Amino acid sequence: MRFMMLIHHDEAALAAAPQKELWADYGAFNQALAKAEGASTGLRLQPSSAATTVRQHDGKTEVLDGPYADTKEQFAGYFFVEAPSLDEAIVWAKRCPSSRYGSIEIRPVVDPTTGVKG
């Protein structure tokens, strides 16, 4: 199964973290991810202060300064893994340094050959 791993950061906790160690950990994690079969290294996003949210309502476009939801943890990046089951995806989530400064949401990707089930 293919899983998208959505990284959500507590930006304050991340800022307070020992930066050198954190990014060294991230470097190692990205290398491990690059070696894994079916995985691809992900992308890191600018902080939520750089976010803009757009909606269309009755033909009017609404452009808002800020992220989709103003919560403690903000969407910060993503990566993909290919894994036989949720258990292996959970192990990848635990390996990701961001799981210590926020959370990783694991979402199975829709298989285009079978579509959304149920």
Place this chain on the structure above:
Amino acid sequence: MALDDAHRAAERVARESYGRLIALLAGRTHDVAGAEDALGDAFAAALRTWPADGVPGNPDAWLLTAARRRQTDVIRRRQVRTAAEEQVKLIVNEIEAMADQRDAIPDRRLALMFACAHPAIDPAMRTPLILQTILGLTAEDIASAFLVSPATMGQRLVRAKTRIRDAGIPFRVPDQEELPERLAAVLDAIYAAYTKGWNEVSGDGISELADEAIWLGELTVSLLPDEPEAKGLLALMLYTTARRATRYDAAGTFVPLERQDTNLWERPLIARAEHHLNQANAAGPSGRYQIEAAIQSAHVARRLTGVANWAAVVALYDHLFALTGSPVVILNRAVARAELDGPHAALADLAPLESDKRMFAYQPYWAARGHLLSLAGDTASAAQALTVAIGLTTDKAEKGYLSARLASLQGDPRTQT
């Protein structure tokens, strides 16, 4: 009675076969609901006909043939075949080829139990899922024990099964590294079924749910013979079940352990419990269920020999508290300590619970407080605590017991002022 036994035996075989086949099908397709659809009608037919007509020589093959027939009907009627149905049909063919030798069919029920009790499944749904998938209980059967409507239980079960399929929850026994934590969830789910069954029934005996839980406990022990905690849980359930006939008197009033007639305890169950507990203890460090079973073992020994062993019971509760940190353990330990050091020491131990919000509506807390306060001679406070306990009790037998205690407290001439 003999007929009832025959019925139960036939049902048992049907459930045994059903659970094995569901586990096998679902393990391959990751589709629990699809496996149930394929076998559900066949299983219902087995529950209807086997008790009267006798159990067929090869129960698995009987169920599969009935399932195949019904599936073919459905497919013919609908004129459409879904990928899932095709897959189920393929697997059924494969199993039928093996069905002559029943042992050739791998037992995947443990893997199914681990899927049902996976950390990604809502803890409240783990027990109902195991009861439905392994034992074939209906949403109605399960709903009544969990105090929700059958429709609600049905929806929650469907959602949980969809989640098992779509989230990618695996069907396998976890690696040794993860096993202790994950096995705990399976054992907790089985024990939850047992306590539901145990509390559900007043009067004689024990509900079927508790019997089913014991059966699941035996299944787990047989499939994971090296896990001491599985044996500990089974021993715990067997110890308490052995006393089932003495829990209530002829009038249906609750009888506390110290006053139960030990001649009515079921010795073969106690012997089995002792056997499993001894094996568990020999296998390594004690977990929660082993310690709880050991406490039950100590109670049994005390009542049978007449030799007080409260110091050992208190020590076991200390172990249990170190593992769980549960306020319920503080409570039970205090009641045991009262027998050792008197009610004042026990009441002092309860002090940390007085401000614990979880205890405010917890019936055993107020019943134990009432018991200890009356031993300490504080009749007014004891009566207050017992009144709260009675107000929180839903069980008729226990209400009768507590009301009698309250009445004797209030009628005691020494306490009249």
